[in-house]
Amino acid sequence: MNLMDQKFAELKAAGRTALIPFLTVGDPDLDTTVELIIQMEAAGADVLELGVPYSDPLADGPVIQRASERALTSSVTIGTCIDIAQKARQRGVKIPFVLFTYFNPVLQIGLEDFFQQLAAHDISGLIIPDLPIEESAQVLELADTAGISLVPLVAPTSNERISRILTNARGFIYCVSSLGVTGERSSFHEGVEQFINDVKSRTDLPVAVGFGISNREQVERFSSICDGVVVGSAIVRKIEDTIPLLTDSERREEGLLQIREFVAQLKV
Amino acid sequence: MTQVPDENGRFGDFGGRYVPETLMNALIELEEAYRKYSQEPAFQEEIDYLLKQYSGRETPLFYAERLTKHLGGAKIYLKREDLNHTGAHKINNAIGQGILAKRMGKGKVIAETGAGQHGVATATVAALLGLECKVFMGEEDMKRQQLNVFRMKLLGAEVVPVVSGTRTLKDACNEALRYWVSHVQDTFYILGSATGPHPYPMMVRNFQRIIGDETRRQILESEGRLPDLIVAAVGGGSNAIGMFYPFVEDTSVKLLGVEAAGRGVETEYHAATMTKGTKGVFQGSLSYLLQDAFGQVLPAHSISAGLDYPGIGPEHSYLKDIERARYAPITDQEALDALQLLSQTEGIIPALESAHAVAQVIKESPKLASDQIIVICLSGRGDKDVESIMGYLGGDPS
Numbered sequence A: 001m002n003l004m005d006q007k008f009a010e011l012k013a014a015g016r017t018a019l020i021p022f023l024t025v026g027d028p029d030l031d032t033t034v035e036l037i038i039q040m041e042a043a044g045a046d047v048l049e050l051g052v053p054y055s056d057p058l059a060d061g062p063v064i065q066r067a068s069e070r071a072l073t074s075s076v077t078i079g080t081c082i083d084i085a086q087k088a089r090q091r092g093v094k095i096p097f098v099l100f101t102y103f104n105p106v107l108q109i110g111l112e113d114f115f116q117q118l119a120a121h122d123i124s125g126l127i128i129p130d131l132p133i134e135e136s137a138q139v140l141e142l143a144d145t146a147g148i149s150l151v152p153l154v155a156p157t158s159n160e161r162i163s164r165i166l167t168n169a170r171g172f173i174y175c176v177s178s179l180g181v182t183g184e185r186s187s188f189h190e191g192v193e194q195f196i197n198d199v200k201s202r203t204d205l206p207v208a209v210g211f212g213i214s215n216r217e218q219v220e221r222f223s224s225i226c227d228g229v230v231v232g233s234a235i236v237r238k239i240e241d242t243i244p245l246l247t248d249s250e251r252r253e254e255g256l257l258q259i260r261e262f263v264a265q266l267k268v
Numbered sequence B: 001m002t003q004v005p006d007e008n009g010r011f012g013d014f015g016g017r018y019v020p021e022t023l024m025n026a027l028i029e030l031e032e033a034y035r036k037y038s039q040e041p042a043f044q045e046e047i048d049y050l051l052k053q054y055s056g057r058e059t060p061l062f063y064a065e066r067l068t069k070h071l072g073g074a075k076i077y078l079k080r081e082d083l084n085h086t087g088a089h090k091i092n093n094a095i096g097q098g099i100l101a102k103r104m105g106k107g108k109v110i111a112e113t114g115a116g117q118h119g120v121a122t123a124t125v126a127a128l129l130g131l132e133c134k135v136f137m138g139e140e141d142m143k144r145q146q147l148n149v150f151r152m153k154l155l156g157a158e159v160v161p162v163v164s165g166t167r168t169l170k171d172a173c174n175e176a177l178r179y180w181v182s183h184v185q186d187t188f189y190i191l192g193s194a195t196g197p198h199p200y201p202m203m204v205r206n207f208q209r210i211i212g213d214e215t216r217r218q219i220l221e222s223e224g225r226l227p228d229l230i231v232a233a234v235g236g237g238s239n240a241i242g243m244f245y246p247f248v249e250d251t252s253v254k255l256l257g258v259e260a261a262g263r264g265v266e267t268e269y270h271a272a273t274m275t276k277g278t279k280g281v282f283q284g285s286l287s288y289l290l291q292d293a294f295g296q297v298l299p300a301h302s303i304s305a306g307l308d309y310p311g312i313g314p315e316h317s318y319l320k321d322i323e324r325a326r327y328a329p330i331t332d333q334e335a336l337d338a339l340q341l342l343s344q345t346e347g348i349i350p351a352l353e354s355a356h357a358v359a360q361v362i363k364e365s366p367k368l369a370s371d372q373i374i375v376i377c378l379s380g381r382g383d384k385d386v387e388s389i390m391g392y393l394g395g396d397p398s
Helices: A003-014 A030-043 A062-073 A078-090 A103-109 A111-120 A137-146 A159-167 A192-201 A216-223 A233-246 A252-264 B021-039 B041-053 B065-071 B090-103 B117-129 B139-144 B146-154 B169-182 B200-208 B210-223 B238-247 B314-321 B332-346 B352-367 B382-393
Strands: A018-024 A048-051 A097-100 A125-127 A173-176 A207-210 A228-231 B061-063 B075-080 B108-113 B132-138 B158-162 B187-189 B229-233 B254-262 B278-282 B285-289 B325-331 B373-378
Touching: A003 A018, A018 A030, A018 A062, A018 A207, A018 A233, A030 A048, A030 A078, A030 A252, A048 A062, A048 A078, A062 A233, A078 A097, A078 A103, A078 A111, A103 A111, A103 B278, A111 A137, A159 A192, A159 B021, A173 A192, A192 A207, A216 A228, A233 A252, B021 B041, B021 B090, B021 B169, B021 B200, B041 B090, B061 B210, B065 B075, B065 B332, B065 B352, B075 B210, B090 B108, B090 B117, B090 B187, B090 B200, B090 B238, B108 B117, B108 B169, B117 B132, B117 B146, B132 B139, B132 B169, B139 B146, B139 B158, B146 B158, B146 B382, B158 B169, B169 B187, B200 B210, B200 B238, B200 B314, B210 B238, B210 B373, B229 B238, B229 B352, B238 B254, B238 B314, B238 B373, B254 B332, B254 B352, B285 B314, B314 B325, B325 B332, B325 B352, B332 B352, B332 B382, B352 B373, B352 B382
Parallel strands: A018 A048, A018 A228, A048 A097, A097 A125, A173 A207, A207 A228, B075 B373, B108 B132, B108 B187, B132 B158, B229 B254, B229 B373, B254 B325
Antiparallel strands: B061 B075, B278 B285
């Protein structure tokens, strides 16, 4: 049982829903990312998604696209993203990490090296948004060997694919709340509750929901039916808005506190 | 040679379907619909009718006698895809996918465009078939191709400026895919090149193979034999794969794809995916790709917006790896020179994309004997480029 599985088991025993924030590693810079991870944990994050910046983020909306562009200007690589996990551990962070990355950077490192690095850096899970089950056999095998959970995405359009996806799922199931890319939303796919309940009824793994969840009210709504809620773009936007503070050595603490408070008020 | 792609959309190692889960069922439905309708004679008849009566096919295979004499080597023929309605081969595919969209009951179509030719072709077919049309185009390309932007609007399409990333074709594709993820239930994505996730590379090839099928028939009529060399420009590679595919089994016919070397393959400013690229996953398929060591996609550069793309269709990567086709780079300057040469020897102003193929033939032809035959796929006409060429040549063609 890896760290993330333990976490979900504890939460289940306590009858709580996991708050899963997302941030783009290297936005606005690597040192700040480590500080932000510390703040997220302090704010009550249960699991943290570490986003690897990518030049062509097909599943992401404008907010995370901009974060990627900012991170890439300082030459952040998938390797530095993995290293960040260890840097955070050295600073005492205990929560499990899930790496969110597009497939091409993984392919360029080489699959075997990649999984060795994940295991060596205490990363528990992996989400690859452009790797559907048809293409994932080898990745899944290596992930299993390394003890890393390959977390699948399930979409409202998955329909009869759901059972095949669930068969190969590890860690938790990531339900996509809506058709579309990541980004804050005021409304979700019609029948999203039914979709989530359907997935829940067919798996013993925790079920989390993400894409578009951006405020406390929405977190509450989904917490009542899910085991985890992912908040991405709303946090990344908050980070973006706070960059002037975060990059000013005299006002950095103030910026970090703002992010912490923003994440803390999402905690149900 | 085995049939490609296989049932997983693989051309050897290449191809596949690397897309967000939300799109997977749409791609599966698309493949099923395509396989079903392409079995129906009425579907093919409708396409054939429009290709003939609307686009003006078949396009001529023209013996370029003065160019041949000027270069002093092999006999050069031009496959005149530039004479299609809307001025390029792109209409072949747009008609096919447009009719498929209609059969599938999708009233809305989207497309990406670089030079604007595929956007214009899609807007044209959408008008013809009564479909609502949105075209995604990089802001940078919109500046380079203002006439085509206006043309699309005249045809009733909405042109959506893309301001993400490099603001060129690659990001227009990303934005079209993102839009499709959000509107997958009522929208058909008319993808313009032999790229993207399966089934697009296969489907686009099959809609474009009419270029090679006609060429084969025409050259047998005029010369009584197959050509020795076929040359076509490659961005994503749809005109080239359409031209090459019917000749793949004819091993006596050499296949040569020409990619954009921009300011030179030794600089950072090129789109020479085959010469400089490595294997990677990009926009839904595994193929050769211009990328850095960490898998970030590099920006491409070419004088020609249609070749300004860091990826290439997976079937081309396959043909390269099995050594069935060869790929060569041509610089901006060589393409400009070739454009002028063809204009002045044959009275045909080619598109900048097609001028790359002509430029490569300038190099190849003198090496061949006078009884050998080269066919160039003249994929588009140069009207759209005249203004930017005037800029490059300072208004004074020599």
